[in-house]
């Protein structure tokens with residue numbers, strides 16, 4: 293089964309990219325739990341190589357399975373899991389089991405001071421040696437499934453998951469993390485490992501820890517990074533029996549829609565019909581840590597750098613029932629390799645500075661933006677209902693209801709939207725949640741009136757700050 297293991301009444305995962313464990317624990321208690329977020333994808337916890345320029349992707353070159361990175365140490369990790377579980381927010385660990393480091397021109401030292409000698413495949417802190425790796429061939433033909441699994445991705449030394457010692461070492465690492473109280477894993481570079489080997493590993497994972505509030509018999513939620521835009525030799529459908537897969541087409545298509553490249557009217561049947569995996573098998577997102585800074589999936593997905601369209605894309609994702617949504621919370625970057633704000637002398641990511649509710653000094657904190665966190669509330673309220681009352685203007689103005697619990701409209705035309713639209717909501721005055729909140733019975737943003745026949749006066753000026761209006765039954769006055 294593919295249960296996220298979220299606490300009932302919580303929904304939506306946020307990837308707190310490069311955040312430190314102590315800051316995450318604090319954010320669980322002061323924001324994420326209260327807003328009803330379901331879970332957090334944390335950056336890799338396993339020791340990684342120190343690359344002099346500290347690119348973000350150094351965390352994807354493991355040196356060992358010790359829980360020592362610039363985000364913190366084992367004690368801080370355990371404390372974070374404890375505090376977040378208590379706040380009703382689950383933790384998902386981004387784990388790299390396909391490979392270790394590449395060869396480098398400098399001595400290889402890890403973030404936990406372990407050493408390794410990649411050319412001789414000696415990773416003494418695990419330990420791994422040459423017999424645990426595939427022969428070093430490079431992936432040159434992505435249409436050859438054998439190469440993609442058994443050769444090296446950009447020179448990263450490729451572990452042989454059919455080797456008994458490798459399997460047992462990975463299984464032990466993952467089971468230790470499960471015992472610390474996490475709810476599941478992101479499997480990095482899953483496309484580069486054989487489904488049968490992954491199945492062997494997953495089947496030997498323990499149930500979630502009853503000492504951390506999980507009911508007995510709960511299985512870890514496994515979502516696998518499989519970058520498949522179609523056209524390669526390997527398909528995401530080879531993996532979605534084992535667990536959930538990242539559906540890269542999702543963010544690509546919604547970005548095209550909100551950019552006006554593809555008319556929003558086509559999104560009436562958005563979902564499996566668009567060649568995406570079944571909804572329960574799809575981990576969906578607009579942008580991720582990789583394609584927000586490069587276009588590795590071949591498309592130019594929306595990011596925080598284009599805020600109006602990005603917020604519309606996120607709002608659509610959180611309002612629509614297809615898939616399991618994940619948002620990213622980023623750090624500002626100017627070049628695609630740049631790592632997080634950090635004190636380069638100290639071997640840690642710099643402390644997060646959150647002033648007056650929004651992050652500063654290089655941390656974007658999309659998860660705190662009102663237009664995004666209020667849509668988490670919307671998604672929780674409409675859970676279990678279907679899309680109905682779809683309306684469009686034949687191009688880039690759309691609206692739909694979610695049962696009789698919520699209603700949302702988008703305008704990405706160059707002219708205003710000003711219509712009486714039918715909803716399935718009962719009549720009354722609703723606080724509009726993209727422009728504001730309902731506080732002590734008052735709306736801090738716009739209000740929307742729904743008449744006794746369910747018709748709402750919907751107005752979205754083309755030059756408005758936000759191109760979305762959304763209401764739901766929890767914010768009727």
Ligand SMILES: O=C(NCCCOc1c(-c2ccc(O)c(O)c2)oc2cc(O)cc(O)c2c1=O)[C@@H]1CCCN1C(=O)/C=C/c1ccc(O)c(O)c1
Nearest residue numbers: 349352353388445446448480481483517519520582586588
């Ligand atoms: O130009 C680069 N890489 C080549 C193009 C991206 O290829 C990579 C893919 C990749 C990309 C597209 C695919 O269709 C595919 O099957 C694999 O997955 C990775 C996964 C890792 O754990 C570590 C990596 O270094 C990579 C990687 O380099 C730069 C310099 C090295 C790291 N890197 C990067 O750009 C790092 C990218 C990266 C890192 C971690 C990820 O989880 C990821 O998805 C991408």
Ligand SMILES: [Ca+2]
Nearest residue numbers: 441450484485
């Ligand atoms: Ca491999």
